[in-house]
Amino acid sequence: xxxxxxxxxxxxxxxxxxxxxxxxxxxxxxxxTPQIVFDMVFGVMGPILCFVFDPFVFHSGFVGPPLLxxxxxxxxxxxxxxxxxxxxxxxxxxGNSIWNWTIGGALVGGGIFCLAAGCVLAPFSVMGLMxxxxxxxxxxxxxxxxxxxNAIRAFRARSHDEPHFMRALGLTVxxxxxxxxxxxxxxxxxxxxxxxxxxxxxxxxxxxxxxAHRLVPLRFFAGVELDQMANAYLSExxxxxxxxxxxxxxEITGEDIENRANILRD
Numbered sequence: 001x002x003x004x005x006x007x008x009x010x011x012x013x014x015x016x017x018x019x020x021x022x023x024x025x026x027x028x029x030x031x032x033t034p035q036i037v038f039d040m041v042f043g044v045m046g047p048i049l050c051f052v053f054d055p056f057v058f059h060s061g062f063v064g065p066p067l068l069x070x071x072x073x074x075x076x077x078x079x080x081x082x083x084x085x086x087x088x089x090x091x092x093x094x095g096n097s098i099w100n101w102t103i104g105g106a107l108v109g110g111g112i113f114c115l116a117a118g119c120v121l122a123p124f125s126v127m128g129l130m131x132x133x134x135x136x137x138x139x140x141x142x143x144x145x146x147x148x149x150n151a152i153r154a155f156r157a158r159s160h161d162e163p164h165f166m167r168a169l170g171l172t173v174x175x176x177x178x179x180x181x182x183x184x185x186x187x188x189x190x191x192x193x194x195x196x197x198x199x200x201x202x203x204x205x206x207x208x209x210x211x212a213h214r215l216v217p218l219r220f221f222a223g224v225e226l227d228q229m230a231n232a233y234l235s236e237x238x239x240x241x242x243x244x245x246x247x248x249x250x251e252i253t254g255e256d257i258e259n260r261a262n263i264l265r266d
């Protein structure tokens with residue numbers, strides 16, 4: 001019996017040791033080829049696929065209106081910045097302490113954001129598993145692992161002799177940059193889109209057509225504002241005005257405004 005218990009303890013101990021070794025390897029200074037592939041797949045390609053096949057978060061799908069359309073612009077800009085920084089880190093690698101801690105701080109911001117997004121989407125992702133597409137809702141957790149792993153490696157790289165003040169400064173700058181740039185950019189985009197949509201809804205046909213043309217490059221960030229056009233189309237009684245709204249909406253999105261209006265009406 002004692003021999004059996006000893007064997008059981010040894011087996012359990014070996015399993016725990018292997019598990020610990022696995023997690024140590026994930027955050028070790030040595031970078032392996034499988035880790036690079038994993039990081040590119042779930043740090044860059046995964047988020048892009050989530051946005052493309054998004055069934056309900058920022059785009060309307062089989063479940064009705066989008067869940068969080070007002071955060072679309074910020075999320076797209078924030079994610080694009082994080083993907084660019086990750087690729088930059090892979091290309092340039094470690095440098096001086098300020099660089100390492102700045103990019104590490106930015107990637108920490110990305111990791112925290114992805115963890116928060118994954119937790120928010122988790123209940124909907126579980127329900128969406130019956131449609132298979134819900135599996136994309138768990139991607140943010142893997143993306144968070146990618147960003148946090150590379151942030152930790154950036155913190156550890158060539159910074160042993162640097163003052164704590166320099167490290168703290170780099171961390172603060174990185175976090176501020178990762179959050180402030182997308183936030184300020186999304187605010188500017190929303191203001192521009194809101195002004196253009198207002199011209200389309202209330203302006204004359206010439207100004208409406210020009211505003212619609214300006215909105216074409218920003219259509220991926222204008223979900224909330226474009227819904228205002230659809231609501232205006234629903235409430236408009238003038239056939240000429242309705243046709244103008246329909247024409248402008250099609251130019252901006254390539255879609256029929258009536259389809260969007262029916263979704264909002266339901």
